[in-house]
Amino acid sequence: MNLGIVSCHIPARDYDLAATLDCGQAFRWTLRDGAWEGVVGSRWVRLRAAPEGIQAETMGPADDWAWLKFHLQSDVDLGSVILSFPDDAVMRASVIACRGLRLLRQDPWECLASFILSSTKQIVQIRQIIGLLCLRFGERIPAPPGSGPLYDFPTAERLAASTEAELRDCQMGFRAPNLLAAARFVAGGGLDLQRLHTLPVAEARGKLIELRGVGEKIANCVLLFGCGFQQAFPVDVWVRKAIRELYFPKRRPAPRRLAKFVDTYFGTHSGYAQQYLFHYMRTRGKSRVSDR
DNA sequence: TGCCAGGGCTGGG
């Protein structure tokens, strides 16, 4: 049984780690010495590009890597996803700008909690808040030699046992009572996040929106990044700006009309198209994405 | 410094 670093080659084509791990869908990945380091579940993970795929490392034992392949969605045929996008100038430019960007399949609780914390926050700040939250409330997990202490994302049960003041100490401001209430509701069995993906998407969305602090946008993030619903389409300030400027340049659409548009125009993988739009808007004008 | 950030809720037209 190997308790040190163990590694594995994960086959994948058209997989860009930087675009995927640094496009605002996940908040715990860091580029260090040319490799991406993060935490998946209760495991430290290091990833780097390799011929015909990804070289992955974690702390042993690991006789099975299905958990990581599932998280990375490395088996998804990206080519067919991109072919499902509408063939227009905006999406063609997005595809060029975001080559190799994948959607992850994240843990629904971590995803829900993270996006409750995301409202009117910049991505760098969301990362800071989540870093503090994991440090204060997460469980210590095995880390590679030379690395500092490492913590997983706190469970709903753990956060449910905390206080609003302790959460506010993680710099999350008015989001603290929302996170605490969500943690208590989930820990108490009021919402089975692990089964959400088996429901019709509208029903799943309805259950999420019952939570205080969770509206359409955050619900759609959880549905897309944590439950695998390919047609969930989060509309944040960047995506709204993209749609208005690139698809409705003459006059800004009424909210209802914009909702109808994103619901019908982008095809069977509209959530994927949304992430390409988001990343395209955020990175155009910049030379590199490696700002964190 | 003031503006803005992967929003949501509330109260008023």
Next chain:
DNA sequence: CCCAGCCATGGC
């Protein structure tokens, strides 16, 4: 249905 104001906090 639509909109303005508000909610904390920090990067730029």
